[in-house]
Amino acid sequence: MLDDWLYQRTPFSWERAIHVIARTEGLHLKNDKEVNAVEEKARKLVENGGIFKADVHTKNVLILNNDQQKPKDQTYDIAVSVFCLESACSTHDEYKQALKNIIALINPGGYLILGSVIDDVIYNSGLSLVGDSKLFTLLDLDEEFIVKSMEENGMDLTTLKSYSLNNDGVAFFMIAKNS
Ligand SMILES: C[S@@+](CC[C@H](N)C(=O)[O-])C[C@H]1O[C@@H](n2cnc3c(N)ncnc32)[C@H](O)[C@@H]1O
DSSP: OHHHHHTTOSOOOOHHHHHHHHHHTTOOOOSHHHHHHHHHHHHHHHHHHOOOEEOTTSTTOEEOOTTOOOOSOSSEEEEEEESOHHHHOSSHHHHHHHHHHHHTTEEEEEEEEEEEEOSOSEEEEEEOTTSOEEEEEOOOOOHHHHHHHHHHTTEEEEEEEEEEEGGGTEEEEEEEEOO
């Protein structure tokens, strides 16, 4: 899907999403030209960095296609993972290892931004071929376990900022890696 957007293979319009993101960043886009400029700027940034498949269960996380060169950088200032680890992991030990793999990608003093579903074991998304809700399983997580796993894997708890939406069962964390 990201590749389709980057190489403009589908006619899907991201205009509404761009307006929402721009608003949260304090911008008010006045016309199509301004919207297009934001989209083009994002395209160039993503094109420069590249798009790589990820498997959090592998040590290096990034999975290269045959035609892809290794990215220039091996470690990064920021890693972002939103609502992925609880889908990707089926045990708490697996979760800790996956988090460790991600944290290994972050430079000392760099940041992890993590969004997580809390206290839930199932979610639905889309429809199956026969029209039923498609159900996916989740690892049951609580904030205490997530924060402890971060600390055990080299993150600096004194920098932790967390934000919980208790009614929606989600939490967001921003934390720096030990320098
Ligand atoms: C609930 S979706 C979240 C998607 C998106 N980040 C969002 O917030 O809407 C869970 C995501 O976990 C990803 N995922 C599952 N197993 C994974 C793995 N082993 N490594 C990396 N990502 C994985 C899936 O590709 C899927 O996009």
